[in-house]
Amino acid sequence: MSDTFQLQCPMPTFDFDAINLGHGSGGILSQRLLNSGVFDVLKNDMLNERHDGAVFELPGKLAFSTDSYVVSPIIFPGGNIGDLAVNGTVNDLAMCGAKAKYLSLSFILEEGLPMTTFWQILSSIKMACDAAGVQVVTGDTKVVERGKGDQIFINTSGIGQVHAKAALGWSSIVPGDVILINAPIAAHGIAIMSLRSGLEFETSITSDTCALHHTVLQLLDEYGDALHFLRDATRGGLASVLNEIAKDGSQGIELLQKNIPVDEQVSGACEMLGLDPLYVANEGVFVLLAKADAAANILRSMQSNGWPQAAIVGKVVAEHAGQVIMQSSIGGRRVVNMLPGEQLPRIC
């Protein structure tokens, strides 16, 4: 997709092939980078004001969220740090039942970052914003010395309007709630890992990064307060989200391993690397806790609206409060715990 954009909008000529400290000085180089780069690509009325901040009015209940993006490598199969930074914050707002409206965008660039890479990331940001229907209305660019960063860090914050029917939150969760997920798990983490130094392996697995709010808003339109809780299963994967849910309340969670969709290639890579897909990061998977009698219809809606592999993977129960217990594919039962640290590859 970013190729298409580049064809329509070729990279402008910059004075340097790579970012240098001058691009963060606030002087002429900064202005040129912003004028020919950022402003031109992301242009909108509010950004064009070039003020210290954006001034706007928004009616109704609002949601506000922020996230920083430090992924390495910065370009990976299926995306890059740019679309990740847009989708991530859009999704955090979506999990609050909100449609993202405006974003802030802050770059921390490392001296030496190739201009072509910066342009590629900027193009992806533009594409992701357009796809999500969100605007970047304020931002910042800083440059740090070589060795003081990891090419590029991005922070985005977002404001969104909460759907009128949304009644999402910890207090809405009750025993009997059904747990659904929209897509197969673990693709993003494995796509990233396939490029990490020492682990390089050939695969066609791509990151699942995407904006989820279209789906969430549609479900809220259709099912309103039957949706009890939403959370995107990013860092720590599905297992960590479910543990947070279980540990926060006075309920337990029952999980059915055989229902959890995992792409065959992803599953194979996890076997090879000694990783449990339940703990591998996602960027396009959300966990939905819904009222039991609406679950079947919600599942059908998801499956017929772009998520063919959406699945019911478990339920909230009054028993074993604080614990996630999974029925294994062969019928055994075991606890699914919180990960104590990073998953480390095993010896053999």
Added chain:
Amino acid sequence: MKYLSEYRDPELVDHLLKEIHAIVTRDWTIMEVCGGQTHSLVKNGILNMLPDKVHMVHGPGCPVCVTPQSLIDKAVYLADEAAVILCSYGDMLRVPGTKKSLLEAKAGGADVRILYSPLEAVNIAKDNPDKEVVFFAVGFETTAPANALSVIHAQKAGINNYSILTSHVLVPPAIEAIVNDPGNVVQGFLAAGHVCTIMGMQEYVPIVEKYKLPIVVTGFEPVDLLQGIYMLLLQLENGEYKLENQYSRVVSEEGNPAAQQTIAEVFEVSDREWRGIATIPKSGYELKADYSRFDANVKFQIPDLQSMKDNGCIAGEILRGKKKPFECPQFGKQCTPLNPLGAPMVSSEGACAAYYHFSNIAVV
């Protein structure tokens, strides 16, 4: 997934469980030797599906767990004090040393790298000619061929800034040590399938004969494990003792001769200290004299690091199957994966980690 999903088939599992329940008439204690098998048993919930009369005890086949603390301390010393690039399998990083773990050394600025293959470490040595690169060569017979190959590669390529810190251990002497222990309760063994893939089965024949104990070479998937348990129980119930091979799709009688030759070229059998157990005669590998220049112990003047041996961890009893993790007074209290007292709590093959992560045991 071909060759995997078949061995996780719920119907086959159900069938094997029924067979197992049907033949058991009395209490039996079985040890699965390999930590990978322990994890599969716990992770798939198999332990709770077996008859009450079948007692599974967990063996010493977790290479991280049996690596002595003194060696962890040496690895930390090399990374911290000798400023080498210390390469290791990921599993070793959280294991506590006397002062710190390799993960803590890494956080403190030491160049500690997680690798999947020792050959990668040789490449790192090639790319960093001004640095010494040490690979922490841990493992059973399974990882020995690759570690040996890395030394052969380095020698052929004239790479002199590469060495290995060896902590190789062998399964058959460990089985004998368990059987010879006065308090031994194990009546039959599921031998570790992947070790036998390399070494074959012949090493186990004398053990079966001498101790009149059945051994079944077994794989790691649910169907493998249940079939192995069934084969072992059948022998026990019939009063037989034989060496059998459940994992025949991978393990052959003679093993992998090429891998064995590679091991024999570089390593020789030596006495080896097993963490928490003892020094077991002829239970490990060390580099032959011809390759001593690739031995980190020889290359670096590592001082006596005063390794602490007793911190309340009962890994020795866990690894010999004498105690279950939850019988340890520290389990889940002073000892957790975040604050481990011993390796079995942090290794992905450690019995304590398996119980902590997957069992329905309330921990504090």
